[in-house]
Amino acid sequence: MTTAIIGTGGIGSAIARLLGSGGETLRLSSADHESARTLAARIGPAAVVAVDNRDALQGAEAVVLALRFGVLKGVINEIAGPLTDKLVVVPSNPVGIDAQGNLIRLLPEGQSSGEVVAGWLPAGARLAMTFGTMSADLLESSSNRSPEPAVLFYVTDDDRAGEEVERLIRTAGFEPVKAGGIEQSGRLEVGGDLHDLVVGPAKARSLIDGA
Numbered sequence: 001m002t003t004a005i006i007g008t009g010g011i012g013s014a015i016a017r018l019l020g021s022g023g024e025t026l027r028l029s030s031a032d033h034e035s036a037r038t039l040a041a042r043i044g045p046a047a048v049v050a051v052d053n054r055d056a057l058q059g060a061e062a063v064v065l066a067l068r069f070g071v072l073k074g075v076i077n078e079i080a081g082p083l084t085d086k087l088v089v090v091p092s093n094p095v096g097i098d099a100q101g102n103l104i105r106l107l108p109e110g111q112s113s114g115e116v117v118a119g120w121l122p123a124g125a126r127l128a129m130t131f132g133t134m135s136a137d138l139l140e141s142s143s144n145r146s147p148e149p150a151v152l153f154y155v156t157d158d159d160r161a162g163e164e165v166e167r168l169i170r171t172a173g174f175e176p177v178k179a180g181g182i183e184q185s186g187r188l189e190v191g192g193d194l195h196d197l198v199v200g201p202a203k204a205r206s207l208i209d210g211a
């Protein structure tokens with residue numbers, strides 16, 4: 001299967017390496033193409049560099065928007081047509097860096113990235129929020145854990161998106177666990193109780209059930 005990854009920085013490159021290792025075909029796109037080219041060269045024949053963001057979606061069943069929150073809306077508008085009828089995976093947390101280098105929240109407390117992104121997507125796009133619950137380093141070091149796989153939480157309002165994103169999560173070397181609909185996205189994002197957790201399936205399900 002083919003997945004487009006738009007944004008090949010910290011988290012996009014980690015997701016691409018994991019999916020590529022798991023056998024997924026990848027179409028990569030970044031702002032100036034350089035990071036996408038470097039990443040594709042490292043992954044090998046499974047990854048190609050797209051001409052631009054729209055081209056990345058050609059022949060892809062799913063797209064990962066591995067972008068900072070501030071650029072997400074512009075890129076969604078740019079690729080809105082081809083997004084219809086695709087799985088859209090978003091790992092973005094609603095945070096940025098201020099002039100002093102401090103991490104700042106870009107949305108009011110209580111409003112999640114997932115809920116805002118859902119409102120930006122065209123009808124027919126199937127949103128799943130995942131792959132943003134842990135740092136890129138932790139994501140890579142926790143994949144294909146043995147004997148007990150590590151869990152990646154996801155949220156979606158769409159059953160088909162749930163099946164599709166579970167396949168991607170397994171391809172990346174994790175056990176998928178649904179934490180609810182998009183209204184639960186804040187639990188996965190920075191400041192949420194399921195953020196930055198590396199747990200096995202039983203613990204993950206007890207955390208969901210105990211909520």
Ligand SMILES: NC(=O)c1ccc[n+]([C@@H]2O[C@H](COP(=O)([O-])OP(=O)(O)OC[C@H]3O[C@@H](n4cnc5c(N)ncnc54)[C@H](OP(=O)(O)O)[C@@H]3O)[C@@H](O)[C@H]2O)c1
Nearest residue numbers: 007008009010011030031032035067069092093132135136
């Ligand atoms: N890094 C992590 O450990 C981590 C973990 C969990 C969640 N997240 C979340 O993931 C999101 C991305 O974080 P990041 O650390 O990966 O950011 P990053 O390292 O700055 O990477 C952002 C990527 O977006 C690309 N980009 C920017 N504008 C673009 C455009 N118009 N079209 C196509 N690509 C564009 C950049 O291209 P260039 O390479 O050409 O500059 C870069 O590859 C954030 O919301 C963050 O909260 C990050």
